Amino acid sequence: MPTIKKQGRPKSEEKYHMILHAASRLFLKEGFANTSMDTVAKASGVSKQTVYSHFESKDALFKAAITSKCRSYQLDTQQLINATSNALSLFECLQKVGHQFMRLLQDPDAIAIFRVIIAEAVNNPHVATLFYQAGPEASLETLSDVIETFGRGSLNHDLAHQLACDYCSLLKGDYHTMMLCGIQSPLSNEEIQSHVAQAAEKILLLFTHYTQQSGSRSSL
Known part of the structure; x- marks a missing residue:
């Protein structure tokens, strides 16, 4: 044969x-x-x-490298969108995204590229812009869309984007700065889960507040 x-x-x-x-x-x-x-x-x-x-171009190659790293932690655009189509609650979705986000923050390669960007940003701000567009900006925009979708019309995109930014800020806290400075050890899986749950609960409270406000105004 x-x-x-x-x-x-x-x-x-x-x-x-x-x-x-x-x-x-x-x-x-x-x-x-x-x-x-x-x-x-x-x-x-x-x-x-x-x-x-x-x-x-080299710009396109660099952006592809950043996107690839985000995708490896399920933080690319399509994977975030899929999170809302799998019958997850907003809290569960935030937990899922937050856990992957924290793992990405303490990834040795991610820390190294942050340091590269910081070192080159003064003399080459263009590279910082490329990094922001391919990484943080892309993920924030998509997370904003996810949060807006859960709002079911009671949350506009600007508020959804602010909640996405607030969530990422809560997740980073002082922890990310300390990681970049080399004075923070990686968090354990249990520590990540606890940290993410606290941040997600705070965002859920804000989300509920904004959507209830919208509902109250529409009933007037």
Whole structure:
């Protein structure tokens, strides 16, 4: 009988991930300014032309690296949207997102890239903008949409966005700054669950307050 070869990922997809992985390592090690498409090509074992066939610029490659890290913690746009379609309550959704968010904050690579951004922001504010657009801004916008959806018309997008920002601020607290400074050990899973639950409860109170206010106004 003829041997049937197992289907793997298409070569183009494999090269995409090879390039993305190599670029992510270089951005962490060398920083954004010192990483070129040439060095990415060499590190990933492909031609420069192949790199450009997948990523039109270094900016696009950097944003893809940030998005990929968020996605690995289920914090990309589609995964956040899916959280509202699985019969979860708002509190459960906030807990799910918050737990993944806290894990991302204490990921060694995430801490390293934050430090890279801080180091380069003064002389290269463009890289800070790219990071914000691909990471925090994208996640905040989608979380805002999720919260607005749970409001069922009684919460406008601006208020939903403010609640999303407040939630992320509560989760970060002093903890994130201390992590960046290297004076905070990673939280245990139990500590994360407790911290997230407290933050989610506070946001749920604000959410309830705003939606009840809206209901009171509509009944006048």
